[in-house]
Amino acid sequence: MRYRSTLAAAMLLLAAGSAAHAADHAPKADKAAIRAHLAFLADDLLEGRDTGTRGYDIAANYVAAQFAQYGLAPKGSKGSYLQSVPLRASRAVPGSSLVELRSAAGVEPLSADTDFVIGADVLEPRAAAAAPLVFVGYGIRADRFGHNDYAGIDVKGKIVVVLQGKPSRFPTEEGAHFGSGREKRKLAAQLGAVGMVTLWTPDTEKAMPFAKVLERNVFPSMSWLDAAGKPAHSLPALQDDVALSLAASKKLFTQVDARLDDIYALAATNKPVPQMDLKMSMLMSHKRVLSEVRSSNVVGLIEGSDPRLKNEYVVFSAHLDHIGQVKEKTGDNIYNGAMDNASGVATLIETARLFSQSATRPKRSVLFVALTGEEKGLLGSDYFATNSTVPAGAMVANVNLDMPLLTFDFKNVVAFGAEHSSLKGSVARAAEKMGVGLIPDPWPAQGLFTRSDHYMFVRQGVPSIFLVPGQNSFNKNEDAAKLWGEFLAKHYHQPSDDLNLPFNFDAAARFAQLNYNIALEIANAGAKPTWNKGDFFGDTFKK
Template sequence: MKRVLLTSLILVGLMGCQDDVKNTTTAAAPKPVAPQADVNKIKAHIEFLADDLLEGRDTGSRGHEIAARYIASQFTQLNLKPAGDDGSYLQRIPFRQAFLEQDSPKLSLTTAEGTQQLEYPKEYITGASTVSENSAVEGKLVFVGYGIIAPELNHDDYADLDVDGKIVVMLTGKPKSFPSEEGAHFASRYEKARYAAEHGAIGMITISTPLGEKVRPYQNLLNYIHTPRVSWLDKEGNPHGAFPQIKDSAYFSKEAAAKLFAGAQKSLDDIYAELEDDKSPKGFALDASINMSKTSTHKAISSPNVAAVLTGSDPELRKEFVVYSAHSDHIGIAKTVKKDKINNGAMDNATGTAMLIETARLMSQGPAPKRSVLFLAVTGEEKGLLGADYYAHNPTVPIKNIVADVNLDMPVLTYEFSDIIAFGANHSDLNDTVSQAAKNAGLTLSPDPMPEQAIFTRSDHYAFVKQGVPSVFVIPGWTSTDPNVDGGKMFNEFLHTNYHKPSDDMSQDFNWNAAKKFAEVNLEIGTTIANQTKRPAWNQGDFFGDTFTKK
């Protein structure tokens, strides 16, 4: 009797289990609830990184070192895999700081009117050399227009000019006809120096234009003459990106620049008139020569990137990586401010770094994405995107396996936004990916509101772009949820009032709802990229994709 009863009970139980299985397979699976960003955690990160204790997190400073260790400790708590040197989270970078001896610059100009000494810094400025402590060059001058070679745009300022062994004189900037972002690439300091060096020039003189003087008046440049130049060093101890054959360079005021063209076939005013007519001035030899020299002092420093990996769940796709990047450095202590001298860098870029950490926390809480995700806090952004450039040249994961970079730099969190901006999204199919991710977060993706600024070429993601990696630079959009608030105006108010000033601190009116929203949309962006079937691809015929994709 007991055995029959027990058997009956077992059968009934099994039938019930089968019903449960049927119900489980036919009912719609509940949609996973996305983890929520923690405002208090974000605020705590920003408060620590922007504290006076860190003295503005200058590259190579003790304050930045503290910031790097703090970020590493957060990655440790999240149980992320170290992706720095020797099993650590830190990637140590050797740098060379170069300081100009302010009483050392000498420059004599010889024209048909005779030889005259130009006064530093009243008539010209020059920077320290990271190549040599004693720099000197003497040579004849050749005007080379903008000093740009852009075959894609049918432009060659060096055509039919002999500059071998000579000093080139070039206009700052680029022709108005150039597309903004492509033009920013061709007109960069590095590219112009490369064009000159490849044609045998031994020195460079840059002169401003009327437009350039409006954007960056010569008088304003005098604020930076004490700022050291910094380069990262390669394995042979040489400064990366330098051209040793360019022995010296200088930037002339408008008044001094006019003297270069004394007795020439065209005056500086003639050249400026061509610019007003949207013409690109042709180069010619100048009846002039220059002898210039200076002394620099070198100092060896080091500063770390911080790198950590969340390993992907897919056996094959985990070999690929989505990178989140944010710079952890700022500009340190102001030398020309009398009271509060610490540039705390709360918005620039404690906010971006906090978003990096919080995104890592959110992503590590849920199911691991299919691809691996590399979280990278870089140093030296304020010195010329140096930490990101070093990593891109010395990656701790195979560069060919990095499928995308999502860069977080200076998200201005003073208003609640209803859209996001992803600079560079228009160059690849990341545009569709980021748009979908924004939609998933209840937001929209808006186009670049200031294309003339070429923001796509001006932050850490660009180091990855130059390695052929499709990338976006994400910030809160300019559309506020409050119709009485103009997001674009708020962004520009920050630029004019607090950017690169001691007032960029915690006294600003942070909107913590915006901080929460920005962390959560970044989680959506990274997760969407990491889980999609195909790796991101450049648009067909895109200039940046065609120029930098490795064959």
């Protein structure tokens, strides 16, 4: 008995020593490597990495070279790291956009400089709609939440007028789904509308001033093309759509006994919003220059070690594109996208390196995907999730990295979407091991759950999260929430999002290490991630 006890103790000591040895030799994130990736990807040479440009292609080849250096297997098209994405670009013809209100009071033209932005048409070089206006609240039908803005009203052949956003009583992320322009346009088209007008609201103006929307109207819009060469998710029946500023929105209510300010007040207090014929019509038209281009997702693979589980794939993604440059703009005209999203791609590459240099491979395979076209409407992720380079149904989770703010010593993280699946536990366990907390969405009004690439994986039934540093810092002298606010107000989608920002590369290395640990949690778990029972997204999109 003494011998067996001594042997058992020795074995325990040996196991503990082996674990300690493995921990000592576990790969560690390298802040210098992250700094180097970031310096290249956000350099002026790449001219803002706009989708379909030479600058983006240089960035894609750089990421492919890093994957090759670290021994990731190519998992793009035709045995390469690049998955070619066919795209149609649409650029407005200057001076061609026209919006007119027509009523008993006469014809009132709106100003393209201040009042409206016409939606991007990728079907035809010329688009127009002229029809009566009907106000339908938010333009949402959500049976799960007992809400139908179209109840009892016929909008066939009409232009529907909708409030931007969704009722505040809706759960944050489900509300982001129903409140998205994509869902509203699809529903309007299904019900026979020929056009849609989106009204800016006071809350929308706080979150995204209409002036910034007007600024971005100079950039081309895009859609990916299906095998038949048609734009994906196109709605030919919906002939045109337009968004109006706060001031212009009020002009639509001049012929009825209702004030838009009163409707805003009803919406703000979750009271029913009336439907009404606005007793006027609208003419909207514009011309576009259409062209077909290609851009690439970059895909690399760390193959799993388990004979069965290696056929399941954990997907790490980050968008590589940004919004390019405005040649007509004076001064700094390059939108480098250092934080959005060179920081995310640098983290992605470093996480891939950690896997490549680990002594043991994960049980499940891990895909690393740098995506194109996020700024054009989540195009690269939609294309990849729909046309995956791994077998259909084999992707079991997506962890998406988009604009991690790496300027402070973060103490917690936000995992948008974690509440919907077992991924919340995976993130929490990985974070806890590093002394990092997990907090809920601090910006519910922003609807971020539908605004980044992970959502295209959700729409294919894949449990997914979108991970960023949170609202607190280990450094008591740093106000993390304030730093987030300052970045969003001053640098988001501006030329100042560049290498001059005060990056904290120690925090960047910790963020990469956390992502590696999250991937290990998911890849080595006995069971693949699952949607929570009764979850809206699981019920809606589960394959």
